[in-house]
Amino acid sequence: xxxxxxxxxxxxxxxxxxxxxxMAIYYxxxxxxxxxxxxxGSCNFTVSVPTxxxxxxxxxxxQSLMRMEKEELPCxxxxxxxxxxxxVSTNCTIVVARPLDSSVQSKYLLKIRVxxxxxxxxxVVRLKVNVTNxxxxxxxYNETCKTPxxxxxxxxxxxxxxxxxxxxxxxxxxxxxxxxxxLNKPREVWDMDSRKLSIITGNTCQFSAVFGVRGLNDxxxxxxxxxxxxxxFTLKVFCQAESGQMPKVSVQLFSTQSKLKSDLHPLEQVxxxxxxxxxxxxxxxxxxxxxxxxxxxxxxxxxxxxQRPIMLSTDxxxxxxxxxxxxxxxxxPVGCAPGKYGLLCxxxxxxxxxxxxxxxxxxxxxxxxxxxxACDIPKPGVSVTTTPSDPSDIFISANIIIHCQVHHLDVNxxxxxxxxxxxxxxxxxxxxxxxxFNIQSKDSGPYVCQVRDTRRNTFKTTIVLDIxxxxxxxxxxxxDERCDCSGFARCDRWVGCVxxxxxxxxxxxxxxxDGTYGKDCGKACSCQHGAICSNSDGTCTCTAGxxxxxxxxxxxxxxxxxxxxxxxxxxxDAVCDNVDGSCxxxxxxxxxxxxxxxxxxxxxxVESLVPVGCLIVLVVFIATxxxxxxxxxxxxxxxxGETEVVxxxxxxxxxxxxxxxxxxxxxxxxxxxxLTLGHLIGLGVFGHVIQGxxxxxxGEIGVAAKSVRRKDTQCYRNFYxxxxxxxxxxxxxxxxxxxxxxxxxxxxxxxxxxxxxxxxYASKGNLLxxxxxxxxxxxxxxxxxxxxxxxxxxxALQELQRLAITHCDVAARNVLITADDVAKLADFGxxxxxxxxxxxxxxxxxxxxxxxxxxxxxxxxxxxxxxxSLETGQYTCQSDVWSFGVLLWEISTLGQEPRYDGNNRxxxxxxxxxxxxxxxxxxxxxxxxxxxxxxxxxxxxxxSARPGADVVEKRLLQLNLAFEMETAV
Ligand code: ADE
Numbered sequence: 003x004x005x006x007x008x009x010x011x012x013x014x015x016x017x018x019x020x021x022x023x024x025m026a027i028y029y030x031x032x033x034x035x036x037x038x039x040x041x042x043g044s045c046n047f048t049v050s051v052p053t054x055x056x057x058x059x060x061x062x063x064x065q066s067l068m069r070m071e072k073e074e075l076p077c078x079x080x081x082x083x084x085x086x087x088x089x090v091s092t093n094c095t096i097v098v099a100r101p102l103d104s105s106v107q108s109k110y111l112l113k114i115r116v117x118x119x120x121x122x123x124x125x126v127v128r129l130k131v132n133v134t135n136x137x138x139x140x141x142x143y144n145e146t147c148k149t150p151x152x153x154x155x156x157x158x159x160x161x162x163x164x165x166x167x168x169x170x171x172x173x174x175x176x177x178x179x180x181x182x183x184x185l186n187k188p189r190e191v192w193d194m195d196s197r198k199l200s201i202i203t204g205n206t207c208q209f210s211a212v213f214g215v216r217g218l219n220d221x222x223x224x225x226x227x228x229x230x231x232x233x234x235f236t237l238k239v240f241c242q243a244e245s246g247q248m249p250k251v252s253v254q255l256f257s258t259q260s261k262l263k264s265d266l267h268p269l270e271q272v273x274x275x276x277x278x279x280x281x282x283x284x285x286x287x288x289x290x291x292x293x294x295x296x297x298x299x300x301x302x303x304x305x306x307x308x309q310r311p312i313m314l315s316t317d318x319x320x321x322x323x324x325x326x327x328x329x330x331x332x333x334x335p336v337g338c339a340p341g342k343y344g345l346l347c348x349x350x351x352x353x354x355x356x357x358x359x360x361x362x363x364x365x366x367x368x369x370x371x372x373x374x375x376a377c378d379i380p381k382p383g384v385s386v387t388t389t390p391s392d393p394s395d396i397f398i399s400a401n402i403i404i405h406c407q408v409h410h411l412d413v414n415x416x417x418x419x420x421x422x423x424x425x426x427x428x429x430x431x432x433x434x435x436x437x438x439f440n441i442q443s444k445d446s447g448p449y450v451c452q453v454r455d456t457r458r459n460t461f462k463t464t465i466v467l468d469i470x471x472x473x474x475x476x477x478x479x480x481x482d483e484r485c486d487c488s489g490f491a492r493c494d495r496w497v498g499c500v501x502x503x504x505x506x507x508x509x510x511x512x513x514x515x516d517g518t519y520g521k522d523c524g525k526a527c528s529c530q531h532g533a534i535c536s537n538s539d540g541t542c543t544c545t546a547g548x549x550x551x552x553x554x555x556x557x558x559x560x561x562x563x564x565x566x567x568x569x570x571x572x573x574x575d576a577v578c579d580n581v582d583g584s585c586x587x588x589x590x591x592x593x594x595x596x597x598x599x600x601x602x603x604x605x606x607x608v609e610s611l612v613p614v615g616c617l618i619v620l621v622v623f624i625a626t627x628x629x630x631x632x633x634x635x636x637x638x639x640x641x642x643g644e645t646e647v648v649x650x651x652x653x654x655x656x657x658x659x660x661x662x663x664x665x666x667x668x669x670x671x672x673x674x675x676x677l678t679l680g681h682l683i684g685l686g687v688f689g690h691v692i693q694g695x696x697x698x699x700x701g702e703i704g705v706a707a708k709s710v711r712r713k714d715t716q717c718y719r720n721f722y723x724x725x726x727x728x729x730x731x732x733x734x735x736x737x738x739x740x741x742x743x744x745x746x747x748x749x750x751x752x753x754x755x756x757x758x759x760x761x762x763y764a765s766k767g768n769l770l771x772x773x774x775x776x777x778x779x780x781x782x783x784x785x786x787x788x789x790x791x792x793x794x795x796x797x798a799l800q801e802l803q804r805l806a807i808t809h810c811d812v813a814a815r816n817v818l819i820t821a822d823d824v825a826k827l828a829d830f831g832x833x834x835x836x837x838x839x840x841x842x843x844x845x846x847x848x849x850x851x852x853x854x855x856x857x858x859x860x861x862x863x864x865x866x867x868x869x870x871s872l873e874t875g876q877y878t879c880q881s882d883v884w885s886f887g888v889l890l891w892e893i894s895t896l897g898q899e900p901r902y903d904g905n906n907r908x909x910x911x912x913x914x915x916x917x918x919x920x921x922x923x924x925x926x927x928x929x930x931x932x933x934x935x936x937x938x939x940x941x942x943x944x945x946s947a948r949p950g951a952d953v954v955e956k957r958l959l960q961l962n963l964a965f966e967m968e969t970a971v
Pocket of ligand 1: 764765
């Protein structure tokens with residue numbers, strides 16, 4: 003109080019002032035004392051400053067302290083500030099220069115030399131600075147919720163987390179809608195009014211954010227929500243993590259129109275004086291996340307049931323929502339770019355000397371030799387580390403290195419004491435490394451690094467090694483038994499295989515029995531109506547006719563099929579079957595759609611003559627011609643290019659909902675700046691392929707960049723379908739890039755003007771071209787090699803079968819051969835999952851003639867298609883086996899085009915009839931009986947009578963062996 007008028011102190015407070023060792027009594031007295039002792043006198047002052055004072059904060063003005071405002075006082079800190087925490091600005095003001103940390107140093111005794119320009123001699127001021135504790139500071143680096151540093155592709159997320167919100171709801175018009183929104187960038191409304199957003203972060207892995215909403219649409223939705231729930235001012239959506247009790251998300255909506263203090267109380271608790279900060283928007287969201295984990299988490303949200311329908315605007319449409327069936331939020335901690343932290347990754351880390359910065363609160367985790375809130379204060383001493391650093395890599399029989407490293411000391415001696423009491427000593431060096439070969443349990447115990455510096459101070463640090471694990475895949479007392487666990491199971495020395503959720507058995511070789519899931523298959527599935535239950539997390543994949551998280555909700559009245567996406571066609575009050583859409587007519591109506599009054603003996607209908615698959619081809623053909631003639635253009639023109647792309651992505655996601663995980667595109671996205679394109683290497687109906695190089699963190703790699711051939715619906719659909727299928731394949735937990743026979747995906751580029759699927763470059767090109775080239779050389783050797791390729795593709799089909807994916811275009815032209823002679827299945831543009839029953843749809847080519855040609859050849863590879871695919875348009879893994887049989891035929895002829903009865907281009911209808919009559923591709927003259935048997939078995943009329951890809955692989959391996967022996971003789 004006394005001094006408040008004497009000097010300018012912004013955050014610091016002076017406690018005691020003492021000049022010339024006299025106690026401070028009264029400021030006039032002090033002034034006198036100062037004045038009287040200014041020649042070689044020394045003044046003592048004490049101030050305190052909070053530990054969280056930011057660099058740049060004034061601590062105290064020495065000039066004011068000494069009542070010498072009129073004099074110019076150049077001064078300098080000459081002692082007491084070894085690590086430069088303070089500096090001096092004008093008027094001899096002491097300023098915080100670097101972050102303080104009371105836990106490292108809570109008192110500074112600064113010696114300040116003050117030059118008096120008008121008087122001879124310097125004055126010495128001793129300033130004691132007490133650094134006081136502040137509750138909650140410095141922030142704690144919490145390991146349980148640490149987030150990664152996002153070095154990868156820019157722009158995938160602007161948040162610390164990426165999230166996907168999925169909702170299932172029923173509209174008043176009877177539709178079931180599935181909404182999926184990726185939350186990785188601030189939406190426009192959040193940005194409004196210069197982002198009136200307050201964020202509180204905690205040390206306990208929690209975030210709370212409050213933001214005001216002004217967007218008209220959101221205000222209207224909120225008003226409807228309040229009305230619907232008969233509440234006026236608050237509404238809460240609460241989400242619980244699937245995995246356990248603790249992690250939770252809650253979103254509360256508050257109307258600030260409330261005059262009741264208690265209504266806004268929860269808000270005030272999080273942000274005191276929140277309304278003043280947000281300047282009274284009509285609505286405020288309070289968003290709280292508890293995230294005590296490092297892993298992706300799924301939250302299931304409870305949305306209060308609606309008393310009245312509410313309006314919901316999506317990017318495409320506005321609908322009235324009658325019932326919200328399910329809301330899930332998938333949260334994935336993606337981390338911020340280096341040097342940034344916070345929910346919006348907008349805060350700058352202060353960590354130095356390679357310290358890690360915590361994504362939640364910016365707390366620094368110092369590397370050895372550094373301390374302080376910013377890890378910028380040297381920490382003299384010695385550290386001990388090991389190589390490998392991960393304790394799980396330190397096992398019996400491994401070779402390890404113990405490193406002793408001295409920090410900020412002049413070393414006299416450095417020593418390492420081993421558990422067996424032997425000591426290794428070095429002189430003068432600040433580093434000592436000791437390699438231990440073939441470590442055993444007896445090497446367990448403390449390893450002590452000790453340093454003695456030139457001032458005879460001693461520092462030591464100990465690491466305790468517990469060498470108890472067996473080498474990878476080994477178990478038992480002597481580590482001499484093998485685990486041989488399947489999949490991603492862990493091999494434990496005493497327990498053996500420790501299975502991941504969804505697997506069981508001594509080697510985790512079996513998936514959980516039906517109806518169970520999770521760790522040790524200990525949880526009961528709740529999926530109903532024949533839904534498939536995920537072994538690992540119990541999520542349900544509904545069968546046709548049902549939806550909801552447990553698949554216990556029947557499709558609404560006018561919908562049927564998978565995810566209720568088909569519209570019923572039943573007329574005249576008929577009841578539509580939720581599974582297959584068949585109509586139960588009410589008299590007197592009959593017919594498929596219950597729109598015929600008299601049952602008439604049907605004429606031989608077109609449908610009974612023409613198989614459904616052929617009809618579809620016909621419809622597509624007509625539609626395509628109409629499209630070319632601009633009949634359909636009006637619709638197309640309403641949609642701009644990018645919207646079309648978004649719609650196609652959504653369509654592909656809806657089609658492949660059972661197969662691809664949300665966020666698939668962003669997880670694989672890279673930027674075109676990393677891609678250098680070369681020359682064209684392939685031109686297909688829907689896309690083209692360019693050779694290129696991709697810059698990765700491991701250097702440059704050769705790639706094949708596949709893009710759309712034209713910017714139209716069909717090309718985009720095939721492009722995204724291929725991308726999504728490849729992502730699903732590559733994200734499967736059992737996928738192994740080095741063993742897989744599916745072309746490797748390296749990344750995706752999805753910019754508005756550059757869209758590429760980046761694939762490994764297979765330098766030997768496609769199998770068809772290779773065979774045609776090789777034919778002219780040594781036929782027998784080429785055939786043998788091709789047989790090996792066939793084995794590879796049989797393996798690719800097994801991989802696809804495991805993932806319930808059908809390729810739909812297995813043919814030699816779609817097999818690529820790598821530099822090291824591995825065949826890889828490629829061209830997944832027509833692939834789908836087995837849950838989808840959609841056909842190919844052809845698009846316009848370049849002219850009518852070309853189109854017709856496409857329809858009958860490339861776009862519809864009729865001669866490779868199974869009987870049931872031709873007739874019904876259905877594709878299964880067994881129909882891929884049929885096409886694989888045709889691929890074997892291509893191999894047997896080293897690249898001839900398959901023709902039935904010499905007819906090159908049969909119509910779909912004619913071909914189906916031919917096959918029904920039992921006619922198949924003829925045995926090529928050079929093909930052995932055994933080989934023809936294998937391919938013929940793939941062409942059995944009954945799909946389930948065909949061999950699986952695993953059986954085909956075995957038979958081919960036998961043939962291969964026999965053929966090798968034959969040619970060797
Ligand atoms: N043609 C199409 N895709 C290719 C790839 N990945 N490598 C080489 N040629 C190709």
